[in-house]
Amino acid sequence: MATAAHSPALGVDIGGTGIKGAVVDTETGELTSDRIKLPTPPGGEPDGIVATVVEIVEQLGAGLSADAPVGVCFPAVVKHGRTMSAANVSDRWIGLEAETLFEKALGRDIQFVNDADAAGYAEVRYGAAKDRGGLIMLTTLGTGIGTALIYNGVLVPNTELGHLELRGKDAELRAAYSAKERRNLSWRAWAKQLQRYYATLERLFSPDLFIVGGGVSKNYEEFFPLLELNTEIVPAALRNNAGILGAAALAVPGDPVEPPAPIAPPASIAPMT
16 A cells, blocks of 8 residues: 555645646656646635535545645735635635635545645655755745745744845835836846845745745846855746645645755854753
8 A cells, every 4th residue: 555655646736816726746857747827816715716616626536535735825924724814816815714715615624724834844745955955945936925934854844034034124115026027127136135135034044055045046146146045045936837736745644754864064163962
């Protein structure tokens, strides 16, 4: 009998414009089905989004067992299954018992997580941070700034570090890709805002690795060389599949995959006793 790690899981990634899903081999991080993408219903209301997710799961689940793990990621802070915010979807999601809503509609238990958290976890398991230990920070630069924080393979959920204050405003108002577009900034001018943002993250968290996602990450050669950071910074590897992969992987119970080894401290630092 296959172990949980070898069992397929189904991942669904809910966004403001589209909802996509696929069956995932959670050992390898490969899609084992076609990826289905349907438009997010106008207004992003709960009933419409739930119905669309049910349609996707029904299409993908035909060849899966009834107890196959299902993970769903959503653009909101998710606390104990409740959506505490709403990005690019209806405000009716705020405070909603969303996990229970999806489970009732699907007739099965699910794993329900924030979308940036799912993407960050996927990059650690299968992508740019595979086999890397220490503190890893994913940032997605788009309409806003989504973040995920993973330490030695363990996800710290709902960090929302795009809302750190940067010169008196939310960081995402100055450093998200939308700020570059809105203000028609050159790569160099935008990189100055990114420099302030990532330097603030360095000062507060001393990370071992930054991963940059979002559509603009494909142009990383335009702005990475303009940053002066002490932390290694790399583009995300999984692109549009990251949410699906992370949601599916997080849905597998008793994940037997060992986390990467911690990064050893410099020899000059004596261990605490």
